[in-house]
Amino acid sequence: MTELYDIAIIGAGPAGSTLARELARARADIKIILIDGQSADNPKPCGGLLAPDAQKVLARFGLTLPTSLLDDPQIFAVETVDLGSRLVRYYQRHYLNMDRYAFDRWLISLVPESVEIVNAKCISVAESDGIFALKLHGGREIEAKAVVGADGAASIVRRSFFAPCKKKYIAIQQHFTIDTDTLPAYSCIFDRETSDSCSWSIRKRGRIIFGGAFGISDGRAQFERQKARLEEFYGISLGEPIRTEACLVCSPRRPSDFNCGRESIYLVGEAAGLISSSSFEGISSAMLSGKLLADALSVAESPKSAIVSYHKKCRKLQLKLSIKIIKRAILCSPLLRKLIMKSGIESVEKYNYNPYNTNVINTTK
Ligand SMILES: Cc1cc2nc3c(=O)[nH]c(=O)nc-3n(C[C@H](O)[C@H](O)[C@H](O)COP(=O)(O)OP(=O)(O)OC[C@H]3O[C@@H](n4cnc5c(N)ncnc54)[C@H](O)[C@@H]3O)c2cc1C
Incomplete structure (x- = not known):
């Protein structure tokens, strides 16, 4: 039988691991799976x-x-x-x-044991009757009531459900x-x-x-x-x-490039387009958006109130990143x-x- 989780987080970069840590600490009753395809042989390219x-x-x-x-x-x-x-x-x-790879491993080490961490690439995600079916590389299949795209610039969650960040x-x-x-x-x-x-x-x-x-x-x-x-x-x-x-x-160019998701399909970090287009600094926005979504999810009474609250919480961050869009236009x-x-x-x-x-x-x- 396919296992059912409350939340499947795809990607354990700074956004996904922060979300998993903060949400698991706030709500021990939520069944969370954190799926990440990164390995020491193929680390995330980064200036660190x-x-x-x-x-x-x-x-x-x-x-x-x-x-x-x-x-x-x-x-x-x-x-x-x-x-x-x-x-x-x-x-x-x-x-x-x-060392960026060591930084990501350190953040993952802070995720509570109640979160199941799986090292595998998610190869497909589809929604049917409000349940998300995920296929992982290696053949494992899981189901979740909500899914989070914390999977960076090439996000499979963003590609599957939303328009991409254009630039x-x-x-x-x-x-x-x-x-x-x-x-x-x-x-x-x-x-x-x-x-x-x-x-x-x-x-x-x-x-x-x-x-x-x-x-x-x-x-x-x-x-x-x-x-x-x-x-x-x-x-x-x-x-x-x-x-x-x-x-x-x-490289977000207009505020509409930021997309934090919709009911039961949330986006955090670079998957949501939350990165500075002037410097490509993205670790702060990734961790912050992970925390903002954890806060929204931990008190929400329904998926609808969770997304409304998350959107509201993200406004300040989006405004700050919109100013970076102007800065980029000047610097470039x-x-x-x-x-x-x-x-x-x-x-x-x-x-x-x-x-x-x-x-x-x-x-x-
Ligand atoms: C070359 C380069 C240099 C950069 N230098 C800096 C810098 O010095 N400082 C800075 O602040 N920012 C830098 N950035 C930006 C920063 O790396 C990102 O904005 C930040 O890492 C975003 O965090 P995230 O958690 O949203 O996504 P990511 O860090 O990209 O993490 C996504 C995670 O999801 C995993 N994943 C992706 N797809 C799947 C899938 N289908 N299934 C399972 N797992 C998946 C990935 O393996 C990865 O572990 C740089 C970016 C680049 C490209």
């Missing part, structure tokens, strides 16, 4: 930077980050590079550089063994010739991660092109990558970006600064 907003959410949970999750080096600033104008600026940042990029990252001081600890790169979004390089445990968001149709070619342009800019060769990873990433406009970078507003002056092989702008006096 824990932004102040995400630190604040953890603080509100009373959680502290085990130092074993931290990666070397810790970062105090981002070097912003505009390859088109060859402008370089340096801005203070307060991220924690961490998506393919995010590609490569890991290199080169550990050079020539590259900053963290850089954000704009290059209009290869993408209307941005790229980044991050130093991690003696490696460099270079990654970026590119158009889906020719993403790989544009990634390679931008990598070559960056190598030329910094006067280095990254060499052969030891690892290449890719996944979709949402070559003219406006150039004006902001030239003005030096909010930038940090570096001592003993040697500009790279650019002869156009030395950003310090």
